[in-house]
Amino acid sequence: MKDAPEPAAADRAESDAPRAPRSGSGPTLHQLRIFRAVARAETLTRAAKDLGLTQPTLSLQLGKLESTVGTRLFHRRPGEMALTEAGEFLLPHVEQMLRILTEAEDGMARFRGGYQSVLRLAGLDSVLRGVLPVAVGQMQAAYPDISFDIRESAPAEVVELLHARRINIGLVAANSLGGAAGAFEQLPIMEDPYVLVVPDGLDLDGVRDPDVELSAAQRAVLRRSVHFVFGSSHGTRVSDWYDRLLPGHSPIAHCRSFDTALSFVRAGTGVCIAPALATLGGAAQLEGVRRYRIDVPPRRILALLLAQQRRLEPVATLVSQLQEAGAAWSFDGVRRAPPFLSTPLPGGAG
Numbered sequence: 300m301k302d303a304p305e306p307a308a309a310d311r312a313e314s315d316a317p318r319a320p321r322s323g324s325g326p327t328l329h330q331l332r333i334f335r336a337v338a339r340a341e342t343l344t345r346a347a348k349d350l351g352l353t354q355p356t357l358s359l360q361l362g363k364l365e366s367t368v369g370t371r372l373f374h375r376r377p378g379e380m381a382l383t384e385a386g387e388f389l390l391p392h393v394e395q396m397l398r399i400l401t402e403a404e405d406g407m408a409r410f411r412g413g414y415q416s417v418l419r420l421a422g423l424d425s426v427l428r429g430v431l432p433v434a435v436g437q438m439q440a441a442y443p444d445i446s447f448d449i450r451e452s453a454p455a456e457v458v459e460l461l462h463a464r465r466i467n468i469g470l471v472a473a474n475s476l477g478g479a480a481g482a483f484e485q486l487p488i489m490e491d492p493y494v495l496v497v498p499d500g501l502d503l504d505g506v507r508d509p510d511v512e513l514s515a516a517q518r519a520v521l522r523r524s525v526h527f528v529f530g531s532s533h534g535t536r537v538s539d540w541y542d543r544l545l546p547g548h549s550p551i552a553h554c555r556s557f558d559t560a561l562s563f564v565r566a567g568t569g570v571c572i573a574p575a576l577a578t579l580g581g582a583a584q585l586e587g588v589r590r591y592r593i594d595v596p597p598r599r600i601l602a603l604l605l606a607q608q609r610r611l612e613p614v615a616t617l618v619s620q621l622q623e624a625g626a627a628w629s630f631d632g633v634r635r636a637p638p639f640l641s642t643p644l645p646g647g648a649g
Protein backbone atom coordinates (compact mmCIF):
# COMPACT_ATOMS: atom_id res chain seq x y z
CA MET A 300 0.00 0.00 0.00
CA LYS A 301 1.48 3.32 -1.01
CA ASP A 302 2.83 5.67 1.59
CA ALA A 303 0.69 8.64 2.50
CA PRO A 304 1.88 11.99 3.91
CA GLU A 305 1.89 12.19 7.67
CA PRO A 306 -1.41 13.72 8.83
CA ALA A 307 -1.51 16.77 11.01
CA ALA A 308 -1.71 16.32 14.77
CA ALA A 309 -5.39 17.21 14.84
CA ASP A 310 -6.09 14.69 12.10
CA ARG A 311 -4.20 11.96 13.96
CA ALA A 312 -6.08 12.71 17.12
CA GLU A 313 -9.41 12.57 15.29
CA SER A 314 -8.49 9.46 13.28
CA ASP A 315 -6.88 7.29 15.91
CA ALA A 316 -8.52 8.33 19.14
CA PRO A 317 -10.15 5.35 20.86
CA ARG A 318 -13.91 5.19 20.79
CA ALA A 319 -16.17 3.35 23.11
CA PRO A 320 -17.15 0.09 21.39
CA ARG A 321 -20.79 -0.03 20.41
CA SER A 322 -22.77 -2.44 22.52
CA GLY A 323 -24.57 -5.30 20.86
CA SER A 324 -23.50 -7.77 18.24
CA GLY A 325 -19.97 -7.90 16.83
CA PRO A 326 -18.80 -7.26 13.26
CA THR A 327 -20.75 -8.95 10.49
CA LEU A 328 -19.17 -11.01 7.72
CA HIS A 329 -20.48 -8.45 5.23
CA GLN A 330 -18.62 -5.68 7.04
CA LEU A 331 -15.41 -7.69 7.25
CA ARG A 332 -15.50 -8.53 3.55
CA ILE A 333 -15.95 -4.84 2.78
CA PHE A 334 -13.07 -3.96 5.10
CA ARG A 335 -10.78 -6.43 3.32
CA ALA A 336 -11.79 -5.21 -0.13
CA VAL A 337 -11.20 -1.54 0.71
CA ALA A 338 -7.89 -2.33 2.39
CA ARG A 339 -6.67 -4.14 -0.72
CA ALA A 340 -8.12 -1.73 -3.27
CA GLU A 341 -6.95 1.42 -1.39
CA THR A 342 -9.89 3.40 -2.78
CA LEU A 343 -13.64 3.18 -2.26
CA THR A 344 -14.20 3.45 -6.01
CA ARG A 345 -12.23 0.34 -6.87
CA ALA A 346 -13.55 -1.63 -3.89
CA ALA A 347 -17.13 -0.76 -4.83
CA LYS A 348 -16.49 -2.00 -8.37
CA ASP A 349 -14.93 -5.24 -7.13
CA LEU A 350 -17.83 -5.95 -4.77
CA GLY A 351 -20.63 -4.70 -6.99
CA LEU A 352 -21.81 -2.27 -4.30
CA THR A 353 -22.21 1.49 -4.15
CA GLN A 354 -19.70 3.73 -2.44
CA PRO A 355 -22.28 5.04 0.07
CA THR A 356 -23.00 1.43 1.09
CA LEU A 357 -19.31 0.79 1.66
CA SER A 358 -18.91 3.98 3.68
CA LEU A 359 -21.93 3.14 5.82
CA GLN A 360 -20.76 -0.39 6.58
CA LEU A 361 -17.20 0.73 7.35
CA GLY A 362 -18.58 3.31 9.74
CA LYS A 363 -20.62 0.65 11.52
CA LEU A 364 -17.59 -1.64 11.72
CA GLU A 365 -15.45 1.12 13.24
CA SER A 366 -18.18 1.88 15.74
CA THR A 367 -18.31 -1.80 16.68
CA VAL A 368 -14.56 -2.19 17.21
CA GLY A 369 -14.23 1.20 18.88
CA THR A 370 -11.52 2.78 16.72
CA ARG A 371 -10.91 4.08 13.24
CA LEU A 372 -9.54 1.58 10.76
CA PHE A 373 -8.79 3.96 7.88
CA HIS A 374 -7.33 7.40 7.32
CA ARG A 375 -9.76 8.95 4.84
CA ARG A 376 -8.04 11.23 2.35
CA PRO A 377 -8.96 12.42 -1.15
CA GLY A 378 -8.57 9.50 -3.51
CA GLU A 379 -7.13 7.17 -0.86
CA MET A 380 -8.12 4.98 2.04
CA ALA A 381 -4.99 4.26 4.12
CA LEU A 382 -5.10 1.77 6.97
CA THR A 383 -4.51 3.06 10.47
CA GLU A 384 -2.32 1.10 12.85
CA ALA A 385 -5.44 -0.64 14.13
CA GLY A 386 -6.47 -1.47 10.56
CA GLU A 387 -3.03 -2.90 9.78
CA PHE A 388 -3.37 -5.13 12.84
CA LEU A 389 -6.87 -6.28 11.95
CA LEU A 390 -6.35 -7.03 8.23
CA PRO A 391 -4.35 -10.32 8.43
CA HIS A 392 -6.77 -11.69 11.04
CA VAL A 393 -9.75 -10.86 8.83
CA GLU A 394 -8.09 -12.43 5.79
CA GLN A 395 -7.30 -15.61 7.71
CA MET A 396 -10.82 -15.87 9.05
CA LEU A 397 -12.45 -15.33 5.65
CA ARG A 398 -10.07 -17.80 4.04
CA ILE A 399 -10.94 -20.49 6.59
CA LEU A 400 -14.64 -19.79 6.15
CA THR A 401 -14.38 -20.13 2.37
CA GLU A 402 -12.49 -23.41 2.66
CA ALA A 403 -15.08 -24.74 5.11
CA GLU A 404 -17.98 -23.77 2.85
CA ASP A 405 -16.32 -25.39 -0.17
CA GLY A 406 -15.51 -28.56 1.75
CA MET A 407 -18.95 -28.97 3.30
CA ALA A 408 -20.55 -29.01 -0.13
CA ARG A 409 -19.06 -32.48 -0.65
CA PHE A 410 -20.73 -33.87 2.47
CA ARG A 411 -24.09 -32.50 1.39
CA GLY A 412 -23.73 -34.39 -1.87
CA GLY A 413 -23.72 -31.07 -3.67
CA TYR A 414 -21.20 -28.62 -5.00
CA GLN A 415 -20.35 -24.93 -5.13
CA SER A 416 -23.10 -22.94 -6.80
CA VAL A 417 -20.75 -20.08 -7.78
CA LEU A 418 -17.35 -20.47 -9.41
CA ARG A 419 -15.04 -17.48 -9.20
CA LEU A 420 -12.36 -16.89 -11.81
CA ALA A 421 -9.86 -14.14 -12.57
CA GLY A 422 -7.19 -13.67 -15.16
CA LEU A 423 -6.32 -12.66 -18.70
CA ASP A 424 -9.03 -10.78 -20.54
CA SER A 425 -8.23 -12.57 -23.80
CA VAL A 426 -8.77 -16.01 -22.22
CA LEU A 427 -11.86 -14.94 -20.28
CA ARG A 428 -13.58 -13.58 -23.39
CA GLY A 429 -12.33 -16.27 -25.80
CA VAL A 430 -11.85 -19.73 -24.32
CA LEU A 431 -13.87 -19.51 -21.10
CA PRO A 432 -17.32 -19.00 -22.72
CA VAL A 433 -16.77 -22.15 -24.81
CA ALA A 434 -15.83 -24.17 -21.72
CA VAL A 435 -18.82 -22.85 -19.74
CA GLY A 436 -21.17 -23.73 -22.59
CA GLN A 437 -19.86 -27.30 -22.62
CA MET A 438 -20.42 -27.85 -18.89
CA GLN A 439 -23.90 -26.31 -18.63
CA ALA A 440 -25.65 -29.61 -19.36
CA ALA A 441 -24.01 -31.25 -16.34
CA TYR A 442 -24.22 -28.16 -14.09
CA PRO A 443 -27.17 -26.06 -15.28
CA ASP A 444 -27.49 -24.14 -12.00
CA ILE A 445 -23.87 -23.00 -11.70
CA SER A 446 -23.13 -19.28 -11.97
CA PHE A 447 -19.81 -17.58 -12.55
CA ASP A 448 -18.13 -14.57 -10.97
CA ILE A 449 -15.49 -13.38 -13.44
CA ARG A 450 -12.97 -10.56 -13.20
CA GLU A 451 -10.16 -9.36 -15.46
CA SER A 452 -7.01 -9.22 -13.36
CA ALA A 453 -3.26 -8.82 -13.71
CA PRO A 454 -1.17 -11.89 -12.79
CA ALA A 455 -0.02 -10.47 -9.44
CA GLU A 456 -3.62 -9.78 -8.46
CA VAL A 457 -4.65 -13.30 -9.53
CA VAL A 458 -2.05 -14.80 -7.19
CA GLU A 459 -3.20 -12.51 -4.37
CA LEU A 460 -6.84 -13.49 -4.93
CA LEU A 461 -5.91 -17.19 -4.82
CA HIS A 462 -3.95 -16.74 -1.60
CA ALA A 463 -6.96 -14.99 -0.08
CA ARG A 464 -9.28 -17.80 -1.33
CA ARG A 465 -11.38 -15.23 -3.18
CA ILE A 466 -11.28 -17.12 -6.49
CA ASN A 467 -11.27 -20.80 -7.44
CA ILE A 468 -9.23 -20.56 -10.65
CA GLY A 469 -6.77 -18.08 -12.09
CA LEU A 470 -6.04 -18.02 -15.82
CA VAL A 471 -2.62 -16.57 -16.56
CA ALA A 472 0.35 -16.76 -18.94
CA ALA A 473 3.27 -18.83 -17.71
CA ASN A 474 5.72 -16.05 -18.59
CA SER A 475 3.98 -13.68 -16.17
CA LEU A 476 4.40 -15.81 -13.05
CA GLY A 477 6.90 -15.26 -10.28
CA GLY A 478 7.87 -17.45 -7.37
CA ALA A 479 4.67 -16.59 -5.49
CA ALA A 480 2.68 -18.92 -7.78
CA GLY A 481 4.64 -21.97 -6.66
CA ALA A 482 2.10 -22.70 -3.93
CA PHE A 483 -0.60 -23.54 -6.50
CA GLU A 484 -1.33 -26.27 -9.01
CA GLN A 485 -0.38 -25.09 -12.51
CA LEU A 486 -2.39 -26.92 -15.15
CA PRO A 487 -1.78 -26.31 -18.87
CA ILE A 488 -4.80 -25.01 -20.79
CA MET A 489 -3.49 -24.12 -24.24
CA GLU A 490 -0.67 -22.66 -26.29
CA ASP A 491 -1.36 -19.22 -27.74
CA PRO A 492 0.87 -18.44 -30.76
CA TYR A 493 2.42 -15.03 -31.17
CA VAL A 494 1.64 -13.16 -34.38
CA LEU A 495 2.99 -10.12 -36.14
CA VAL A 496 0.09 -7.69 -36.55
CA VAL A 497 0.43 -5.24 -39.44
CA PRO A 498 -1.90 -2.69 -41.08
CA ASP A 499 -4.18 -4.20 -43.70
CA GLY A 500 -2.42 -2.26 -46.44
CA LEU A 501 0.90 -3.93 -45.65
CA ASP A 502 0.65 -7.21 -47.61
CA LEU A 503 3.53 -9.48 -46.57
CA ASP A 504 2.20 -12.67 -48.21
CA GLY A 505 5.13 -14.46 -49.85
CA VAL A 506 7.58 -11.61 -49.25
CA ARG A 507 11.19 -12.81 -49.18
CA ASP A 508 13.08 -9.54 -49.27
CA PRO A 509 11.23 -6.47 -47.91
CA ASP A 510 13.92 -4.12 -49.22
CA VAL A 511 13.22 -5.26 -52.77
CA GLU A 512 9.54 -6.22 -52.74
CA LEU A 513 8.00 -3.45 -50.60
CA SER A 514 7.62 0.23 -51.36
CA ALA A 515 9.50 2.82 -49.34
CA ALA A 516 6.29 3.72 -47.45
CA GLN A 517 5.58 0.06 -46.64
CA ARG A 518 9.14 -0.49 -45.42
CA ALA A 519 8.83 2.54 -43.18
CA VAL A 520 5.68 1.10 -41.54
CA LEU A 521 7.30 -2.33 -41.12
CA ARG A 522 10.26 -0.80 -39.31
CA ARG A 523 8.13 1.10 -36.79
CA SER A 524 7.29 -1.15 -33.83
CA VAL A 525 4.55 -0.83 -31.20
CA HIS A 526 5.45 -2.59 -27.95
CA PHE A 527 3.30 -3.99 -25.16
CA VAL A 528 4.84 -3.42 -21.72
CA PHE A 529 4.91 -6.87 -20.10
CA GLY A 530 6.29 -5.73 -16.74
CA SER A 531 8.44 -8.87 -16.49
CA SER A 532 11.60 -10.43 -17.89
CA HIS A 533 9.50 -11.66 -20.81
CA GLY A 534 9.55 -8.09 -22.13
CA THR A 535 13.28 -8.41 -22.76
CA ARG A 536 12.67 -11.64 -24.68
CA VAL A 537 10.05 -9.99 -26.90
CA SER A 538 12.36 -7.04 -27.56
CA ASP A 539 14.93 -9.56 -28.76
CA TRP A 540 12.33 -11.05 -31.10
CA TYR A 541 11.72 -7.61 -32.62
CA ASP A 542 15.47 -7.14 -33.11
CA ARG A 543 15.85 -10.51 -34.85
CA LEU A 544 12.69 -10.37 -36.95
CA LEU A 545 12.85 -6.71 -37.92
CA PRO A 546 16.47 -5.53 -37.84
CA GLY A 547 16.69 -1.76 -37.64
CA HIS A 548 13.15 -1.32 -36.31
CA SER A 549 12.34 1.77 -34.27
CA PRO A 550 9.92 1.60 -31.29
CA ILE A 551 7.32 4.35 -31.57
CA ALA A 552 5.01 3.45 -28.66
CA HIS A 553 4.97 1.39 -25.46
CA CYS A 554 1.44 0.42 -24.43
CA ARG A 555 -0.10 -1.13 -21.31
CA SER A 556 -2.80 -3.04 -23.18
CA PHE A 557 -2.85 -5.05 -26.37
CA ASP A 558 -6.05 -3.25 -27.44
CA THR A 559 -4.18 0.05 -27.42
CA ALA A 560 -1.21 -1.43 -29.28
CA LEU A 561 -3.53 -2.85 -31.95
CA SER A 562 -5.25 0.51 -32.38
CA PHE A 563 -1.88 2.00 -33.30
CA VAL A 564 -1.37 -0.74 -35.89
CA ARG A 565 -4.87 -0.27 -37.26
CA ALA A 566 -4.10 3.42 -37.76
CA GLY A 567 -1.09 2.50 -39.89
CA THR A 568 1.56 3.82 -37.52
CA GLY A 569 3.57 0.58 -37.17
CA VAL A 570 3.51 -3.17 -36.45
CA CYS A 571 3.13 -5.17 -33.23
CA ILE A 572 3.97 -8.63 -31.88
CA ALA A 573 1.00 -9.94 -29.87
CA PRO A 574 -0.50 -13.26 -28.71
CA ALA A 575 -3.13 -14.38 -31.20
CA LEU A 576 -5.84 -14.60 -28.53
CA ALA A 577 -5.24 -10.95 -27.60
CA THR A 578 -6.22 -9.93 -31.13
CA LEU A 579 -9.67 -11.54 -30.88
CA GLY A 580 -11.71 -8.86 -29.15
CA GLY A 581 -14.53 -9.18 -31.66
CA ALA A 582 -15.03 -8.76 -35.39
CA ALA A 583 -14.12 -5.06 -35.25
CA GLN A 584 -10.82 -5.93 -33.59
CA LEU A 585 -9.60 -7.64 -36.78
CA GLU A 586 -10.73 -4.93 -39.18
CA GLY A 587 -7.87 -3.03 -40.74
CA VAL A 588 -5.12 -5.49 -39.74
CA ARG A 589 -3.40 -8.64 -40.96
CA ARG A 590 -1.92 -11.26 -38.64
CA TYR A 591 1.09 -13.34 -39.57
CA ARG A 592 2.29 -16.35 -37.62
CA ILE A 593 5.92 -16.01 -36.51
CA ASP A 594 8.36 -18.71 -35.45
CA VAL A 595 8.72 -17.86 -31.77
CA PRO A 596 7.69 -19.94 -28.73
CA PRO A 597 3.94 -19.61 -27.98
CA ARG A 598 2.43 -18.10 -24.87
CA ARG A 599 1.47 -20.93 -22.52
CA ILE A 600 -1.85 -20.40 -20.74
CA LEU A 601 -2.17 -22.02 -17.31
CA ALA A 602 -4.95 -22.55 -14.80
CA LEU A 603 -3.83 -21.83 -11.23
CA LEU A 604 -5.77 -23.37 -8.37
CA LEU A 605 -5.38 -24.83 -4.92
CA ALA A 606 -4.25 -28.45 -4.90
CA GLN A 607 -7.24 -29.53 -2.78
CA GLN A 608 -9.68 -28.08 -5.34
CA ARG A 609 -8.24 -29.87 -8.35
CA ARG A 610 -10.53 -32.90 -7.96
CA LEU A 611 -13.54 -31.12 -6.47
CA GLU A 612 -16.58 -30.55 -8.62
CA PRO A 613 -17.45 -28.47 -10.50
CA VAL A 614 -13.91 -27.05 -10.54
CA ALA A 615 -12.47 -30.26 -12.01
CA THR A 616 -15.03 -30.28 -14.81
CA LEU A 617 -14.40 -26.64 -15.66
CA VAL A 618 -10.64 -27.19 -15.86
CA SER A 619 -11.21 -30.22 -18.11
CA GLN A 620 -13.50 -28.21 -20.39
CA LEU A 621 -11.00 -25.35 -20.53
CA GLN A 622 -8.32 -27.81 -21.63
CA GLU A 623 -10.60 -29.29 -24.29
CA ALA A 624 -11.58 -25.85 -25.57
CA GLY A 625 -7.94 -24.79 -25.63
CA ALA A 626 -6.82 -27.90 -27.51
CA ALA A 627 -9.57 -27.45 -30.11
CA TRP A 628 -9.10 -23.71 -30.52
CA SER A 629 -8.62 -22.65 -34.14
CA PHE A 630 -6.84 -19.40 -34.93
CA ASP A 631 -8.74 -18.68 -38.12
CA GLY A 632 -7.48 -15.81 -40.17
CA VAL A 633 -3.85 -16.05 -39.02
CA ARG A 634 -1.70 -16.09 -42.15
CA ARG A 635 1.36 -18.20 -42.79
CA ALA A 636 4.63 -16.47 -41.96
CA PRO A 637 6.20 -14.78 -45.00
CA PRO A 638 9.57 -16.28 -45.94
CA PHE A 639 11.59 -13.41 -44.48
CA LEU A 640 10.00 -14.07 -41.05
CA SER A 641 10.18 -17.86 -41.11
CA THR A 642 13.59 -18.36 -39.46
CA PRO A 643 13.04 -19.99 -36.03
CA LEU A 644 14.13 -17.84 -33.12
CA PRO A 645 15.38 -18.84 -29.67
CA GLY A 646 13.63 -17.54 -26.58
CA GLY A 647 12.13 -20.31 -24.51
CA ALA A 648 8.45 -21.05 -24.16
CA GLY A 649 6.39 -18.37 -22.47
